[in-house]
Amino acid sequence: MKKxxxxxxxxxxxxxxxQPVNDxxxxxxxxxxxxxxxxxxxxxxxxxxxxxxxxxxxxxSIELTESxxxxxxxxxxxxxxxxxxxxxxxxxxxxxxxxxxxxxxxxNSASGSVSLIFTPMYxxxxxxxxxxxxxxxxxxxFRTWNVEKTRITVKGFTVVSADFNGxxxxxxxxxxxxxxxxxxxxxxxxxxxxxxxxGTDTMIVGYNxxxxxxxxxxxxxxxxxxxxxxxxxxxxxxxxxAVITYQDGKCLLSIDGWIENSTTSGSVTFVLSPxx
Amino acid sequence: MxxxxxxxxxxxxxxxxxxxxxxxxxxxxxxxxxxxxxxLNTSIGRHVHLRAGYGKAxxxxxxxxSKISVPLHPxxxxxxxxxxxxxxxxxxxxxxxxxxxxxxxGPFHITVGTYLGNACCLSGELSYLPxxxxxxxxxxxxxxxxxxxxxxxxxxxxxxxxxxxxxxKPYLGIGFGHAVRADRxxxxxxxxxxxxxxxxxxxxxxxxxxxxxxxxxxxxxxxxGLSEKTRQFTRYMVVWPTISAHxxxxxx
Numbered sequence: 001m002k003k004x005x006x007x008x009x010x011x012x013x014x015x016x017x018x019q020p021v022n023d024x025x026x027x028x029x030x031x032x033x034x035x036x037x038x039x040x041x042x043x044x045x046x047x048x049x050x051x052x053x054x055x056x057x058x059x060x061s062i063e064l065t066e067s068x069x070x071x072x073x074x075x076x077x078x079x080x081x082x083x084x085x086x087x088x089x090x091x092x093x094x095x096x097x098x099x100x101x102x103x104x105x106x107x108n109s110a111s112g113s114v115s116l117i118f119t120p121m122y123x124x125x126x127x128x129x130x131x132x133x134x135x136x137x138x139x140x141x142f143r144t145w146n147v148e149k150t151r152i153t154v155k156g157f158t159v160v161s162a163d164f165n166g167x168x169x170x171x172x173x174x175x176x177x178x179x180x181x182x183x184x185x186x187x188x189x190x191x192x193x194x195x196x197x198x199g200t201d202t203m204i205v206g207y208n209x210x211x212x213x214x215x216x217x218x219x220x221x222x223x224x225x226x227x228x229x230x231x232x233x234x235x236x237x238x239x240x241x242a243v244i245t246y247q248d249g250k251c252l253l254s255i256d257g258w259i260e261n262s263t264t265s266g267s268v269t270f271v272l273s274p275x276x
Numbered sequence: 277m278x279x280x281x282x283x284x285x286x287x288x289x290x291x292x293x294x295x296x297x298x299x300x301x302x303x304x305x306x307x308x309x310x311x312x313x314x315x316l317n318t319s320i321g322r323h324v325h326l327r328a329g330y331g332k333a334x335x336x337x338x339x340x341x342s343k344i345s346v347p348l349h350p351x352x353x354x355x356x357x358x359x360x361x362x363x364x365x366x367x368x369x370x371x372x373x374x375x376x377x378x379x380x381x382g383p384f385h386i387t388v389g390t391y392l393g394n395a396c397c398l399s400g401e402l403s404y405l406p407x408x409x410x411x412x413x414x415x416x417x418x419x420x421x422x423x424x425x426x427x428x429x430x431x432x433x434x435x436x437x438x439x440x441x442x443x444x445k446p447y448l449g450i451g452f453g454h455a456v457r458a459d460r461x462x463x464x465x466x467x468x469x470x471x472x473x474x475x476x477x478x479x480x481x482x483x484x485x486x487x488x489x490x491x492x493x494x495x496x497x498x499x500x501g502l503s504e505k506t507r508q509f510t511r512y513m514v515v516w517p518t519i520s521a522h523x524x525x526x527x528x
Contacts, residue, residue, distance in 0.1 A: 151485060153415050159498070160351035161415035162422075163483070179351035179412065248486035269418075271485050 025246040030066035030143040031276045035091045035108060038063050038200040039116060042129040054080060059118060059128065062104065063204060063214065064089060065196045066135070067144035067276045070098050071204045071212045084212040086194075086204065100210070106132060135199020139219060141244055144196040144204075145251055145272035154179055154266040167192040167270065181264040194275060195253065197224075219244075224253070249273070301527045302456045302463070304329070308520025310391065310471075311368045317455040317524065325376040325455040327389070331368060338365030344402060344505075350412045360404045367399035367431055374447060376455055376465075383465075387449045391471055395433035395443035396479075397516065402428045414499075416492040419482025430480040431491070432510065434473035441479065441491060445471040447518065455524055463524045470515040478506055 030036075039062040054060070060073040060082050070089045073082045090097045096104040102120040116130040135142065150167040154160055154176060162175055168191045176183035196204035203217040203226050217226035224242040242255040251272040258265040304315040306329075315329030341362040348355040370393025376385040405426045413422025422428070436445030449469015457463040478499075482492040499506070 149485065151415065151420065154351070158351050158353075159414065160412045161420055162412045163420055175412070178349060178408070180354060247484075248488065250486045252485055269485060 025249050025251075027140050027143070027249075027274055030068075030274075032064070032068040032089075032091065033066050033138070035096070036064045036066045036135060036198065037108070037111070038133045038198070038202065039104070039106070039114070039130045040133070041116070042113075042131065062098075063196075063198060063200070063202050064096065065144045065198050065204065066142050067196070067274070069144045069194065069196055069204070069206070069275070070096075070101075071196075071202075071206070071214060072098065072101060073214070084204075084214055086206040086210050086212040106130070108132065110134065133200050136201070137199055139197075139199070140246075141197050141219060141224075141251065142199045144194050144206075144275045145253075145270075146194055146275050147192050147270050148250070148273050149271040150192075151269040151271070152176075152266060153269075154181055154264060176264065183264075192270075195270065195272060300456045300458050302524040303527055304455065304522045304524035306331075306520050306522035308467070308518060309366070309516070310370075310372070310518050310520055311366065313372075313520065313522070315455070315522065315524075319456045319458070320375075323378045325378070325385075327374040327376060327455055328372070329374075330371045330393075331391075332370075333366035333368045338363055340364075346402070346405065348406050349408050351408075358406065360402055362400055362402050364398055364400045367394075367396035369394040369396060370443065370445075372447070376451065378454075383453050385451050385453075387447065387451055387467060387469055389447050391436075391443065391445040391447055392438070393443060395435045395438060395441045396431045397434040397473065397476070397513075398432040400430050400432070402430075414494070416482055416494060416498075419484050419488075419490060419492045421480045421482045421492065421494065428480070430478055430494070432476050432513075433479050433493070434476050434513065434516065436472050436474040438474070440493070443474075445473060445516070447471050449518060453522070455522070456526060457524075458526075461526050463526070465522045465524070467518070467520050467522070469518050471518055473513055473516050476510040476513050 041059055041061065054075050056075050056077060058075040060075060063071040068088050069086060071084045071086045073084050076083050085101065087098060087100045089099065094105055094108055098104065102118060105117040106114040111132055111134045114130055114132045116128045117125050118128055119125040147167045150164045152162055152164065152172055152175065160179055164171055168189070170187045170189045173183040173187040191208040192205055193208050194206040196206065197217065201216050201218060203215045205213040215227045217224055222244045224244055225240060226242065227240055242253050245252045253270040253272060255268045257268055300319050302317045304317060306313040306315065311331035311333040313329050313331035315327050317325055317327045320326050341364065343359045344362045345357050345359050347353050347357050370391050372389060372391045374387050374389030376387050378385045403426060405423045405428055409423035409428060410426065411422070413420050433441055435443045438444035447469055449467055451465055451467035453465025454463045455465060478494040479491045480494055481489055483489050
């Protein structure tokens with residue numbers, strides 16, 4: 001009996017020892033860290049609108065993310081509207097293969113003016129004077145993330161939350177309507193597949209139809225300041241701030257938002273996992 | 277299972293033989309509104325018995341409330357309402373340290389002490405909820421509380437002087453019988469008393485964003501009409517009446 005008692009006395013402090021907390025997570029470096037950056041063709045200025053002189057079909061910029069994803073901007077109408085196509089890329093020396101689009105050939109050793117040769121999949125090579133911008137900094141948030149799960153909390157008629165696999169805009173709009181909130185009826189059956197944050201301060205929201213929205217951002221600690229208007233969804237994120245936290249090998253991106261022309265506000269939290 | 281308080285009480289029980297006056301010791305088993313209990317007891321002088329034990333409710337006792345009205349959709353009262361059954365059962369899982377003070381030589385005693393451990397007093401289960409309850413819930417500090425297969429489980433925590441899900445509930449009562457008898461191998465005792473419960477709070481299992489799950493406290497007004505019903509139900513839950521019977525065998 002005395003031995004058991006002594007053993008328990010010795011073990012007692014262990015029972016009150018701290019439990020391990022895994023609120024921080026280290027990720028391995030992105031696979032394309034030495035090849036990533038932004039190419040901006042010299043015919044246009046950075047931004048969402050091309051110069052009015054740029055003809056339809058002009059390539060405006062190409063973002064090459066740390067994780068091997070690209071987002072290529074192209075002028076699509078006379079007004080100079082630019083839309084983006086996303087996909088994966090591979091590199092061999094100075095030759096980048098943009099899968100589904102073509103190849104790029106340029107000197108990627110440093111930031112500065114480069115002579116860019118773009119060869120479309122079905123077409124002749126084009127020479128495009130461009131600026132290449134290497135990432136200004138590194139951060140473990142700077143990579144391409146898969147959207148695994150989305151938690152929506154709506155503060156309208158009442159406060160309710162729901163989890164969705166991935167992020168299907170039509171599914172979320174239906175959830176909002178069922179909870180007595182206004183949400184557009186004609187939301188397309190689009191899903192946000194991935195979100196990229198790059199060292200060139202670009203946030204890329206990639207959809208399952210290979211389209212993308214590009215915005216600038218800045219990161220201060222774990223607060224991300226950005227602009228993102230989710231037009232198909234009717235969402236505007238009023239705070240223009242997101243908070244990044246890490247937990248259990250995931251990145252959690254939490255945003256407060258509201259639906260235009262309604263009293264509905266809420267928050268969106270993306271559960272993100274690295275693509276590489 | 278809340279193991280740490282249990283180990284604390286077990287350690288306390290194991291230390292009992294060390295005290296100077298430990299002439300006799302008994303092992304006991306009991307049944308009552310504090311669950312099924314096991315105890316180790318020792319005498320301290322001629323008038324005091326020290327009892328350290330552990331009790332757990334095994335779901336033997338439960339009762340069903342047939343008509344609980346809930347909205348057809350958890351987030352939209354425009355859809356109307358429906359009634360679903362609620363099953364409630366005691367959920368205690370805690371240790372206790374008690375002193376039986378015998379004012380005279382007879383079996384009558386006054387008992388003071390405390391229960392400590394998991395704060396769960398009652399656990400409840402709403403079943404046959406509409407399918408939307410499997411999707412829509414409430415977010416509590418990043419944990420989503422919602423039904424699973426139409427069943428929503430919750431618990432009423434009564435922390436006493438404790439905090440969160442750890443309860444420290446003082447006990448005061450009277451009883452008849454001996455926990456340890458020097459002259460007999462076996463003894464019996466009946467106790468009647470009350471545990472101070474503190475402010476009852478509603479808890480439920482929440483699912484974290486990354487797959488973790490834990491019990492979280494539901495904010496007071498998060499459940500709409502159900503919150504008011506819970507308040508009405510818990511308003512009078514200040515003490516937990518504790519009636520128990522114990523059977524003891526003297527070890528030495």
